[in-house]
Amino acid sequence: MNKTIRRTLLCAAIATIGLTGCSKQSDTVKIALAGPTTGAVAQYGEMQFIGAKMAIEQINKAGGVNGKQLEGVVYDDACDPKQAVAVANKIVNDNIKFVVGHLCSSSTQPASDIYEDDGILMITAASTSPDITNRGYKLVFRTIGLDSMQGPTAGNYIADVIKPTNIAVIHDKQQYGEGIATAVKQTVEGKGIKVSVFEGLNAGDKDFSALIAKLKQANVDFVYYGGYHPELGLLLRQAKEKGLNVKFMGPEGVGNKEISAIAGEASEGLLVTLPKSFDQDPKNQALVEAFKAKNQDPTGPFVFPAYAAVQVIAEGITKAGDTDTKKVAAALRANSFETPTGTLAFDDKGDLKDFTFVVYEWHQDGTKTAAQ
Numbered sequence: 627m628n629k630t631i632r633r634t635l636l637c638a639a640i641a642t643i644g645l646t647g648c649s650k651q652s653d654t655v656k657i658a659l660a661g662p663t664t665g666a667v668a669q670y671g672e673m674q675f676i677g678a679k680m681a682i683e684q685i686n687k688a689g690g691v692n693g694k695q696l697e698g699v700v701y702d703d704a705c706d707p708k709q710a711v712a713v714a715n716k717i718v719n720d721n722i723k724f725v726v727g728h729l730c731s732s733s734t735q736p737a738s739d740i741y742e743d744d745g746i747l748m749i750t751a752a753s754t755s756p757d758i759t760n761r762g763y764k765l766v767f768r769t770i771g772l773d774s775m776q777g778p779t780a781g782n783y784i785a786d787v788i789k790p791t792n793i794a795v796i797h798d799k800q801q802y803g804e805g806i807a808t809a810v811k812q813t814v815e816g817k818g819i820k821v822s823v824f825e826g827l828n829a830g831d832k833d834f835s836a837l838i839a840k841l842k843q844a845n846v847d848f849v850y851y852g853g854y855h856p857e858l859g860l861l862l863r864q865a866k867e868k869g870l871n872v873k874f875m876g877p878e879g880v881g882n883k884e885i886s887a888i889a890g891e892a893s894e895g896l897l898v899t900l901p902k903s904f905d906q907d908p909k910n911q912a913l914v915e916a917f918k919a920k921n922q923d924p925t926g927p928f929v930f931p932a933y934a935a936v937q938v939i940a941e942g943i944t945k946a947g948d949t950d951t952k953k954v955a956a957a958l959r960a961n962s963f964e965t966p967t968g969t970l971a972f973d974d975k976g977d978l979k980d981f982t983f984v985v986y987e988w989h990q991d992g993t994k995t996a997a998q
Contacts, residue, residue, distance in 0.1 A: 654697040655690075655949060657682065657936060658717045660727030660737065661752070665704035666830070666856045669882050669926075670729055674751055675700060676922045677932030678726045681940075684916070691940045692947070698936075703737070705730035714740040723747065723951050726935045729928070731755035731802040738766045747951040749939060751931035754878070755805050759975040765955050767972055769931040769938065769965075770901065771981030773802070776877055777809020779983040780850065780899045783997070784810070785817035788873065790848035792822050794841050796861075798853030799826035806877050807852030822846055827857060834861045838868050848873050855880040859888025866892040873897065878927045878983075883992035896988040897997060901967070901981070904930035910966045934965035 659678050662671035682696045690696060701717060703710040710733035717725060718740060725741060725748040728734040734753040741748045742763045749767040750758070756772050784790065793814065797807035804826060811821050822844045827837060838861075841849065849865075849872055851858045858880045865872075866889075875897035886893045905914050905924040913933075917924035924930070939954070941963055946953040962971040971979045986994040 652694070654695050655724070655943065656697045656699055656720075656722045657939060658701055658720075658722045658725045658727065659698050660701045660703055660710070660713055660717065660725055661729035662705040663700065663702040665706065667705050667730065667854050667879075669884055670752065670879075670928060671702075671705075673923075673926030673928040674727065674729055674932040676917065676920075677751065677929040678936050680913070680916060680920075680922075681933040681936035685936070685940050691943050696936070696940065701727075703728055703733050705733055707732050707736050710734070710737045711740065713737065717741075717746065718744045723949060724939050724954075725749070726751060726932060726939070728753065730800075731758060731805070732800050734758055735801065738763065741765060745951050747939070747955055749935040751935045752928045753802070755801050757801065757805070759977050763976070765951055765976075767935075767938075767955075767958060767976035769934045769967065769970060769978065770928070771983055772977060773806040773809050773877075775981060776899050776983045777806050778813045779985065780806075780875060780877065780897075781810045781813025781817075783897070783899075783985045784848065784850065784875065785814050785819055787997075788848055790819060790846075790873075792820055792844070792846050793848040793850065794823035794844065794846040795821050795850045795852070796823070796837070797826050797851070798829045798857055800829060800853065802879060803829075803851075803853035805852070807850065810850050810852070827853075827861075829853065829857060831857060832860060834864050835868070837861070838865050838870050841865075841872075842868075842870055846872060849875070851876045851880070853879060855882045855885040856888065859885045859893070862889040862892040862896065875899075881927050881986070881988070881994070885988070886990050886992040889990075891990050893988055894990040898986050898988050898994065899983045900927045900986055900994070901931065902984055903994075904967055907966070913966055930967050934963075934967045934970060937965050938963045938970060 701713045703713045714737040729752040731753040747765045797803040881898045942954040942957045945957040985997040
């Protein structure tokens with residue numbers, strides 16, 4: 627028996643003896659904001675949190691949802707799967723029906739098992755692994771694209787623009803990193819490019835001397851890395867120091883200004899696939915100024931998708947006329963939503979019907995420009 631059913635039975639029992647403790651309606655709709663506030667990728671969590679909190683603030687200023695105000699409650703999972711499960715159970719126990727999060731795919735997947743079982747609607751603004759939505763769940767959505775979209779975007783650019791002859795594809799052995807690296811490998815091999823090295827490193831590793839020696843020995847002329855910025859930043863710096871002068875590329879998990887702080891000048895020219903720069907869209911300039919007024923950076927890849935996640939939850943509640951998560955989920959699938967990231971429509975799996983990743987060139991000052 628899941629916790630939602632137990633609570634329903636408890637409330638029914640209370641009602642039969644004339645008490646009303648379960649019948650009082652809250653004047654707020656709580657949304658759990660789950661992701662890393664600590665750990666190696668806390669910078670990405672901050673992107674998610676500032677986007678979601680801005681949406682909550684602006685929706686509340688506009689009158690809230692069905693006469694109720696939204697309330698965001700932050701939960702730190704440190705992008706650790708075990709901690710994510712503990713967070714998910716805490717959210718269930720706190721009787722919160724809606725979640726924006728989690729961030730890392732390896733955390734989102736086990737947490738979503740709990741949410742689905744307990745009737746909680748989750749929208750991730752950052753997790754890109756297709757496995758998350760391939761299980762037929764009805765209460766799991768995302769406002770970002772899939773690795774099965776991002777991988778081919780990178781792979782096709784490598785094959786059609788870079789045209790290397792001998793590449794290495796490296797990953798961090800985690801669900802997100804290995805998944806997108808595999809998609810890139812399959813894409814470039816499908817276009818006749820040899821992948822000489824395909825292997826993983828361990829997240830948290832600091833010394834990549836052996837890997838760099840192997841890449842040099844294999845005479846690779848391009849390196850794709852699937853994973854997050856802490857490891858790639860060190861790999862870039864050490865590769866430059868050891869004379870491995872090849873182009874590197876990574877996914878949105880490395881598109882963080884911290885990679886420039888780690889790699890320094892070695893980050894110049896790194897290729898990165900990211901969502902569109904929504905902060906550059908003229909229609910979003912008022913929103914960009916609202917972030918800047920709070921001294922917040924609106925340029926991170928997960929800021930606007932997190933804003934959109936809160937927005938579609940709010941509009942889904944409005945269209946459903948109810949906070950019942952099954953009704954809201956049905957409303958999300960039956961409608962489209964105009965958001966700062968564009969018109970969003972969900973398929974049966976809870977994935978966006980359309981999403982675009984763009985190839986950018988990273989600069990050592992932490993800025994980026996569209997790749998040619």
